[in-house]
Amino acid sequence: MRSEVSxxxxxxxxxxxxxxxxxxxxxxxxxxWLDEEFTRMGCEPLRPTGKLLIADKVLVVAQAAGPARFADARWAQEFARAASAALAKPLVHIDVATLSISY
Structure with missing residues (x-):
């Protein structure tokens, strides 16, 4: 089965x-791993209620990392492994501009 995060x-x-x-x-x-990166990058919850879903955490960590952090192949690979495992999906597409995730 194909497995990829974009x-x-x-x-x-x-x-x-x-x-x-x-x-x-x-x-x-x-x-x-996502919790640590969320804290290390000083991320904030997306929802005004403060409730933080795992998909929200994946989105805000990707947003905080930006293209520059994804240029680091080692960090990007760990992010992809964490996102795929945390979301329990083999194919994940994260669109930072629209703050959306599709599977």
């Missing part, structure tokens, strides 16, 4: 991260 930023080519030959990240480890 991230699209406005005015930048999409970042495609192939996970076919990569060891999957355990779900709890993925959530922990």
């Amino acid at each position: 991230v699209t930023f406005k005015d930048h080519p999409p970042v495609r991260l192939d996970l076919n030959e990569v060891q999957p990240m355990p779900h709890d480890v993925a959530r922990g």
Whole structure:
């Protein structure tokens, strides 16, 4: 089964991260990795209620990272592994400009 995470930023080519030959990240480890990055980058919840869904966390971490952080292949690969595992989906497309995720 094909496994890929793609991230699209406005005015930048999409970042495609192939996970076919990569060891999957355990779900709890993925959530922990995203939590750490969310805190380290000083991210804020998307919703005014403060409720933070895992999909929201994936979106805001991608947004805070920006195209420059995704240029770091090692970090980008870890993000892709974490996003795929946390969302429990093999194919994930993150559109940062519209703050949306599709599967």
